[in-house]
Amino acid sequence: MRARAIPVETRLAASPTNSKRVAAFRRALLRWYDHHRRDLPWRKTRDPYLIWLSEIMLQQTRVAAVLDHYRIFLERFPSIEALAGASEDAVLAAWSGLGYYRRARMLRQCAQELVESHDGRFPATAEALRTLPGIGRYTAAAIASISFDEPVAVVDGNVERVVRRLMGRDLAQQEIWKCAQSLLNTSRPGDFNQSMMELGATVCLPRDPKCPTCPVRKWCVTQQSPQGTNRTLTPINMERGGSSPGKASKRKGPQVKQEIWCVLNQRDGRIRLVQRSRNSSLMPGMWELPRVAQKPRRAPWQTFRHSITITDYIVHVHRNRAPAAKGQWIPAASISHLPVTGLTRKILKAAAII
Ligand code: SF4
Numbered sequence: 050m051r052a053r054a055i056p057v058e059t060r061l062a063a064s065p066t067n068s069k070r071v072a073a074f075r076r077a078l079l080r081w082y083d084h085h086r087r088d089l090p091w092r093k094t095r096d097p098y099l100i101w102l103s104e105i106m107l108q109q110t111r112v113a114a115v116l117d118h119y120r121i122f123l124e125r126f127p128s129i130e131a132l133a134g135a136s137e138d139a140v141l142a143a144w145s146g147l148g149y150y151r152r153a154r155m156l157r158q159c160a161q162e163l164v165e166s167h168d169g170r171f172p173a174t175a176e177a178l179r180t181l182p183g184i185g186r187y188t189a190a191a192i193a194s195i196s197f198d199e200p201v202a203v204v205d206g207n208v209e210r211v212v213r214r215l216m217g218r219d220l221a222q223q224e225i226w227k228c229a230q231s232l233l234n235t236s237r238p239g240d241f242n243q244s245m246m247e248l249g250a251t252v253c254l255p256r257d258p259k260c261p262t263c264p265v266r267k268w269c270v271t272q273q274s275p276q277g278t279n280r281t282l283t284p285i286n287m288e289r290g291g292s293s294p295g296k297a298s299k300r301k302g303p304q305v306k307q308e309i310w311c312v313l314n315q316r317d318g319r320i321r322l323v324q325r326s327r328n329s330s331l332m333p334g335m336w337e338l339p340r341v342a343q344k345p346r347r348a349p350w351q352t353f354r355h356s357i358t359i360t361d362y363i364v365h366v367h368r369n370r371a372p373a374a375k376g377q378w379i380p381a382a383s384i385s386h387l388p389v390t391g392l393t394r395k396i397l398k399a400a401a402i403i
Contacts, residue, residue, distance in 0.1 A: 074268045075234040075241065081264035082244030087112075087251070090119060092243070097171040097196040098129050101159075104191045105152050105183065112250075118147050129169050133160040141335065141388030148357070148391055150332055155183030173197040195239035202229035203242045207249025214253060217270030304356070308363045310345060311338040312370050313400060319378040320402060322389070331357070337393045338366070339376050351399060355392045366396055 086092065089112065091103035102122065106115045122143045126132040132140065137157060144153035159182045163169055171192065172178055178189035193199035204212075204226050212225050212232075220228065234241040252259050266272045314321040322336045349365035356362070379387065381402050389397070397403045 070268065071232060074232065074265055077264050077267070078244045078248065079234060079237060079240060082240060082247055085251075086243070086247050090116070095196045095239070097192050099123070100192050100195050101171065101184075101188070102156070104188050105156055106147060108152065108188075109149055110147055114147065118144070129160045129163050132157060133164040133169075138334070138388050139386065142386050145335075145389050146391045146394045150335070150388075152183065158182045159184065171196070174199055175201045191242065194242050198238060200233060200235035200238045202226065202233045202238075203246070204229050205246060205249075207253075208242075208245045210255065211245055211249045211253045214258070214271040215265070215269050305360045306363070307360055308365070309340055310343075310349070310365045310367065311340045311396075313338055313350065313366050313368045313396060314370065315368070315381075315400075315402070316378065318382070319380050320384065320397070321376045322379045322384075322387075322393070323376040325390075332390055335388045335390045336379070337390045338396060341367070341370075345370070351396075353392070353395060353399070355395065357392075362392070364392060364396075368400075 089103075091099055094100070103115070103119060106119055106122075125139070125143050126135060135157065137154065140153050140157045141150060144150060147153075162181060163171065172181075173193065174197070175186075175189040175193035178184050178192055179186065184192075187203055187205055190199075190201045190203040194201055194203065202208075204222075208229055209225050212228050213220055216228065229245070232245075248263070248265070252263050260266055260269070260272045263269065263272070312321070321339060323339050324336050325332055325334060327334045344365075345367055347367065350368040351366050353364040353366065354361065355364055381397075384397065384403050394403065
């Protein structure tokens with residue numbers, strides 16, 4: 050009697066219990082990571098402060114957008130103590146342009162708690178890290194594994210996609226964490242976690258995975274299924290931008306379009322800016338160019354496109370109109386130390402003011 054063939058979908062799903070297959074999978078992935086990982090500043094260190102900062106910045110933000118901010122932020126706040134002692138405005142100014150400003154506020158709050166209650170040091174376990182402000186399951190696991198070698202797996206949007214494709218089926222969130230943990234190389238947990246994220250960011254891409262060059266294709270159910278990659282490759286957005294193509298945010302529902310007009314008024318090396326209300330639900334306390342309520346008759350100096358969460362703005366900028374009563378003249382030289390909105394930063398850069 051002929052043995053029944055094992056359905057292809059179950060082969061990899063069964064593999065976490067197959068120690069030889071899993072060991073070979075880990076070796077192949079780590080070998081690839083050792084030779085092909087991108088040269089990024091936070092990969093040259095295990096300092097938990099630097100790892101934490103990079104992980105928070107990379108949430109919902111692309112690597113290319115993070116690189117400059119990471120360098121500038123560390124120049125201004127080279128230690129937990131420096132960050133804890135800084136004003137909120139100074140931290141927001143260094144964060145300006147990265148968006149999702151709550152991350153910057155939580156970062157400062159967390160630094161203050163570390164200084165006040167932990168002697169300025171990070172706890173060394175994921176469990177203890179999760180008790181700190183702004184540190185969730187993913188970030189705690191990333192810091193614990195990369196900085197302290199704790200054998201705990203991370204799951205971000207990239208890892209989630211890789212695991213689902215390896216298994217060839219949809220998995221509940223808890224199953225993905227479990228599966229990632231069972232695949233983890235416990236002697237190099239930090240490198241292994243980063244190798245899974247790197248694979249998702251550079252090879253197992255959301256829309257166009259590079260299966261022919263994938264180091265783990267041998268173990269991938271999706272790649273080996275008769276329908277190939279077309280069957281189960283549902284695009285999955287990335288929570289931690291990490292890198293790759295496409296914006297990282299998980300957007301739900303349709304984008305809202307909004308058209309606005311604002312004024313770039315420049316005089317004697319100063320710029321007219323207004324501060325948003327401290328109680329505003331969006332970017333409280335940040336500085337921006339004054340808006341005009343009605344469409345001016347003249348053509349704008351430039352038009353920009355800018356997205357904030359679910360709103361796509363079309364922003365017409367007029368120059369050198371009479372200043373509105375509201376606002377203040379701010380010296381251009383001090384703007385880099387002011388918490389200005391990302392849109393304002395974009396406009397001032399285009400005007401070669403900053
Ligand atoms: Fe992703 Fe293709 Fe590699 Fe499978 S073989 S993990 S689908 S890139």
